[in-house]
Amino acid sequence: MPALPLSPSPEVAAALADGRPIVALESTIISHGLPRPDNLTAAREFEQILRDADVVPATIAVLDGELKAGLTDDELQRIAAEDIPKLSVRDLPVVLARGGSGATTVAATSWIADRAGIRVFATGGLGGVHRGAGETFDESADLTVLGQVPITVVSAGVKSILDIGATLERLETLGVVVLGFGTDQFPSFWLTSSGHTLDWPVVDAFAVAAVMRSRDALQLPSGIVVANPLPLERQLDPAVHDAVLGQALAEAEQQGLSGKDVTPFLLQRIVELTDGESLRVNLDIARNNIAVAARIARAAVEHP
Numbered sequence: 001m002p003a004l005p006l007s008p009s010p011e012v013a014a015a016l017a018d019g020r021p022i023v024a025l026e027s028t029i030i031s032h033g034l035p036r037p038d039n040l041t042a043a044r045e046f047e048q049i050l051r052d053a054d055v056v057p058a059t060i061a062v063l064d065g066e067l068k069a070g071l072t073d074d075e076l077q078r079i080a081a082e083d084i085p086k087l088s089v090r091d092l093p094v095v096l097a098r099g100g101s102g103a104t105t106v107a108a109t110s111w112i113a114d115r116a117g118i119r120v121f122a123t124g125g126l127g128g129v130h131r132g133a134g135e136t137f138d139e140s141a142d143l144t145v146l147g148q149v150p151i152t153v154v155s156a157g158v159k160s161i162l163d164i165g166a167t168l169e170r171l172e173t174l175g176v177v178v179l180g181f182g183t184d185q186f187p188s189f190w191l192t193s194s195g196h197t198l199d200w201p202v203v204d205a206f207a208v209a210a211v212m213r214s215r216d217a218l219q220l221p222s223g224i225v226v227a228n229p230l231p232l233e234r235q236l237d238p239a240v241h242d243a244v245l246g247q248a249l250a251e252a253e254q255q256g257l258s259g260k261d262v263t264p265f266l267l268q269r270i271v272e273l274t275d276g277e278s279l280r281v282n283l284d285i286a287r288n289n290i291a292v293a294a295r296i297a298r299a300a301v302e303h304p
């Protein structure tokens with residue numbers, strides 16, 4: 001088999017060798033999920049939250065034909081720049097073959113993190129089944145890849161721009177474990193609850209680590225989604241949420257957007273329509289998920 005061009009940073013390589021806790025971070029949230037220049041500030045801050053918790057950050061991306069796990073500040077700046085493409089799993093072979101670069105989605109980040117031996121990953125929200133998918137077949141590869149890769153990903157559920165009920169059904173079909181972190185409510189990203197109830201709440205990071213161990217013992221190939229809602233007092237105002245969501249969805253349809261451009265367009269429009277309030281909540285969510293992922297990575301290392 002040809003060698004995989006995967007190069008963990010020295011910091012990540014050392015942590016892997018010593019069995020110290022590591023959390024993977026995705027780069028599409030930086031390149032396409034947050035507006036410039038807040039995105040670079042956020043990328044640096046996300047890594048710092050992990051370092052402050054004694055966990056090694058591994059931001060994942062593809063640069064010049066190499067899979068990267070752990071980026072230098074120069075490399076973070078490249079990811080935060082204007083013209084970096086968004087890469088899902090199916091794009092990886094092409095971009096590697098061409099020596100190209102790009103930011104990785106949840107799907108691509110999960111795949112690369114697993115190849116690197118990293119078991120825990122923090123993001124904001126997952127991709128999922130788009131509204132109208134019955135017609136368009138637009139379902140994020142995040143879901144299928146989480147059915148194939150034994151990673152634990154902490155997220156605030158999926159955004160209400162998607163069909164949340166259909167997304168939960170697909171996660172069931174694909175064999176993805178869904179745990180509610182201190183809740184039985186599946187969040188809808190900006191809102192604490194989507195109205196969908198989960199079967200399996202867990203009390204803390206050690207309970208998640210115990211599920212990881214049983215999944216490994218069962219030799220299941222699939223991932224674990226840890227749904228981690230913001231507390232009610234920090235969610236987006238539901239009235240504001242409902243108003244802007246309808247407008248952004250209508251505009252995407254009027255503009256005839258499809259495929260991988262839909263998610264970035266909706267995210268950016270919602271920031272504009274809420275005067276930045278959705279961005280504040282978005283950043284709060286990412287920080288909250290990263291903090292929980294740090295606790296899970298530590299718990300998994302303490303009880304391997």
Ligand code: PSU
Nearest residue numbers: 028029033105106125126127140141260
């Ligand atoms: N959802 C968010 N913020 C994001 C994304 C999704 O709330 O930044 C990004 C993630 O990188 C996710 C990707 O993996 O969008 C999904 O895109 P698509 O629907 O094209 O698969």
Ligand code: MN
Nearest residue numbers: 138139140259
């Ligand atoms: Mn899509």
